[in-house]
Amino acid sequence: MASSNKSKILKTEPLDNKDAKWATLVKTTYTDPEGVERTWESGERLTRPKGSDIDGVGVVAILQDPAKPDDAPRVLLQKQWRPPVNATVIEVPAGLIDPKESAETCAIRELKEETGYIGKVVDGGFGVSPVMFNDPGFCNTNLRMIHLTVDMSDPANRNPQPELEDNEFIETFSVPLKDLWAECRRFEQEGYAIDARVGTLAEGVEVARRWKLV
Structure with missing residues (x-):
């Protein structure tokens, strides 16, 4: 088996949500305990089976x-x-x-x-x-x-x-x-x-x- 230490990153680039297979980014709008409206950016998995x-x-x-x-x-x-x-x-x-x-x-x-x-x-x-x-x-x-x-x-x-x-x-x-x-x-x-x-x-x-x- 090839050593995993030989792996290397070739490039990193932005991923459009429409092209995502495993995870995506979402923006959630919510209100805090004082009623102030706020937003939160987070990741979301796309692989969880239904149920x-x-x-x-x-x-x-x-x-x-x-x-x-x-x-x-x-x-x-x-x-x-x-x-x-x-x-x-x-x-x-x-x-x-x-x-x-x-x-x-x-x-x-x-x-x-x-x-x-x-x-x-x-x-x-x-x-x-x-x-x-x-x-x-x-x-x-x-x-x-x-x-x-x-x-x-x-x-x-x-x-x-x-x-x-x-x-x-x-x-x-x-x-x-x-x-x-x-x-x-x-x-x-x-x-x-x-x-x-x-x-x-x-x-x-x-x-x-x-x-x-x-």
């Missing part, structure tokens, strides 16, 4: 081997170059939801397609997050985070083979979940961009550790 409450999912996939209960759990991450930030980004697996597809089904499908791993949704009400908005001051894009476990003792997960599309160049790897904050700092120093979902997960783990919440 769906989300655009897509992010996947927190934890690699575990039941035969090795003392091993530290590892979280699955990806490196993927992203044109909007002109950088290789440290991300979790993610993707857009298909029509009439549940968030859980979408997450299992995207994990298999992007990484080759087969995951299972975490039981007990923690498997599916509330709807989260990525940047509500700028765009209406939203998602649910789906929490999966990957059984590393399953023969299907010993030699995972991703099913990438021809425009996807994704490098999959894992790090110990407990070290995610330090790993994010290291990746930043090496010139990588950190996806907010990864950074927030890392911050949550570090907050729990420092304030002894678990």
Whole structure:
């Protein structure tokens, strides 16, 4: 697979809304709490299926081997170059939801397609997050985070083979979940961009550790 670091931007130019396939800009007119009329410019996705409450999912996939209960759990991450930030980004697996597809089904499908791993949704009400908005001051894009476990003792997960599309160049790897904050700092120093979902997960783990919440 070609390294995503070899990607480069050739040009950037304005996009007419009539030519947009994935997202567009809108101007919203509203009144504030004092009745003053104001306007707001924002982005709007064009891909949300009819009847769906989300655009897509992010996947927190934890690699575990039941035969090795003392091993530290590892979280699955990806490196993927992203044109909007002109950088290789440290991300979790993610993707857009298909029509009439549940968030859980979408997450299992995207994990298999992007990484080759087969995951299972975490039981007990923690498997599916509330709807989260990525940047509500700028765009209406939203998602649910789906929490999966990957059984590393399953023969299907010993030699995972991703099913990438021809425009996807994704490098999959894992790090110990407990070290995610330090790993994010290291990746930043090496010139990588950190996806907010990864950074927030890392911050949550570090907050729990420092304030002894678990």
